[in-house]
Amino acid sequence: MTDGVGPRASGEAAGREPDGADRLPAAATVADRPLGAVTTVAEGVVELDTMLGGWERVTAGYLIEGPEPVLVETGSQSSVPVLLAQLASLGIGPTDLAGVVVTHIHLDHAGGVGDVARAFPGATVYVHEKGARHLVDPARLVDSAARVYGPLLDSLYGRLEPTPADRVHVLADGEEIRVGPNRSLVAVESPGHAKHHVGLHDTTSGVLFAGDAVGVRLPDVGVLRPATPPPDFDLDQALHSLRRFAERQPAALALAHYGLVAQPLDLLEEATGTLRQWAEVAEAAFRRGEDIASALSAAFNPPPGALPDEHRQRLDTLNGVHSNAAGLHRWLSAREASDPGT
Numbered sequence: 398m399t400d401g402v403g404p405r406a407s408g409e410a411a412g413r414e415p416d417g418a419d420r421l422p423a424a425a426t427v428a429d430r431p432l433g434a435v436t437t438v439a440e441g442v443v444e445l446d447t448m449l450g451g452w453e454r455v456t457a458g459y460l461i462e463g464p465e466p467v468l469v470e471t472g473s474q475s476s477v478p479v480l481l482a483q484l485a486s487l488g489i490g491p492t493d494l495a496g497v498v499v500t501h502i503h504l505d506h507a508g509g510v511g512d513v514a515r516a517f518p519g520a521t522v523y524v525h526e527k528g529a530r531h532l533v534d535p536a537r538l539v540d541s542a543a544r545v546y547g548p549l550l551d552s553l554y555g556r557l558e559p560t561p562a563d564r565v566h567v568l569a570d571g572e573e574i575r576v577g578p579n580r581s582l583v584a585v586e587s588p589g590h591a592k593h594h595v596g597l598h599d600t601t602s603g604v605l606f607a608g609d610a611v612g613v614r615l616p617d618v619g620v621l622r623p624a625t626p627p628p629d630f631d632l633d634q635a636l637h638s639l640r641r642f643a644e645r646q647p648a649a650l651a652l653a654h655y656g657l658v659a660q661p662l663d664l665l666e667e668a669t670g671t672l673r674q675w676a677e678v679a680e681a682a683f684r685r686g687e688d689i690a691s692a693l694s695a696a697f698n699p700p701p702g703a704l705p706d707e708h709r710q711r712l713d714t715l716n717g718v719h720s721n722a723a724g725l726h727r728w729l730s731a732r733e734a735s736d737p738g739t
């Protein structure tokens with residue numbers, strides 16, 4: 398049930414795409430795109446490689462199996478054809494999916510929500526209160542994404558179709574999303590990366606779906622980096638969210654970028670340390686009036702040649718120092734404005 402898609406897809410991808418042509422247009426149909434791997438990673442937890450840009454192991458969705466199956470993250474709109482094919486391969490028909498939940502509304506997590514809601518008319522769409530109105534009326538969110546992503550909005554991510562308001566359920570902290578009589582996902586409010594961020598803790602597997610709150614660790618890169626984008630990043634909130642995750646003693650963490658981490662407390666400790674280090678480097682540059690992105694690159698970017706170009710490109714696209722620097726600069730400026738004495 399959970400094998401067969403990945404290896405064939407990988408072979409096709411390797412066979413067809415010339416070097417450097419792995420950024421497929423959003424309009425590509427599923428027949429043109431590699432199908433990402435579908436892998437059971439914990440009890441009733443299926444990892445779906447949603448293949449942002451045709452890249453493997455960059456964006457993950459997760460299907461939580463049960464009498465009322467729930468999808469965690471749709472990925473971007475450009476991932477929807479792959480995602481629908483994966484769900485079909487798992488036997489999830491149009492009336493079978495009970496819920497779709499997004500950890501936050503950035504387009505690499507929620508861009509596919511409108512299309513997925515249309516494909517699964519019985520599914521409830523779960524989202525943090527501060528994200529709900531943007532799923533119903535995405536114009537402002539898409540406008541601001543266009544400013545951040547530039548041409549990559551259409552060539553890489555795609556946009557966001559509206560979801561009817563009566564399909565959207567606002568999640569409160571601690572609320573449970575039912576997957577079956579003995580299984581639910583508990584919402585863990587976790588701002589810092591974004592003010593509309595929630596983690597989801599599975600009561601059966603113990604896996605905590607961490608979205609971007611813990612950072613980005615691509616398996617092909619291997620290094621954990623914090624994700625501190627504008628406009629919401631807040632260090633104290635981000636650190637508090639990591640403590641909340643640790644207090645829940647999860648059995649594992651599932652990262653959106655990317656995959657299951659079996660030593661959750663070690664990773665949460667590492668995330669706390671790296672977040673503090675990045676903030677310290679950014680703050681020192683900020684106080685000296687220097688460019689934060691240059692300071693972060695000098696301190697944390699892998700040296701030239703340490704990473705194959707394609708992996709560096711994926712990391713830079715998804716979690717580049719410029720986005721992180723912009724978020725840290727905005728946070729430092731706001732803090733200084735609110736308390737000039739610090």
Ligand SMILES: [Zn+2]
Binds near residue numbers: 503609
């Ligand atoms: Zn993300």
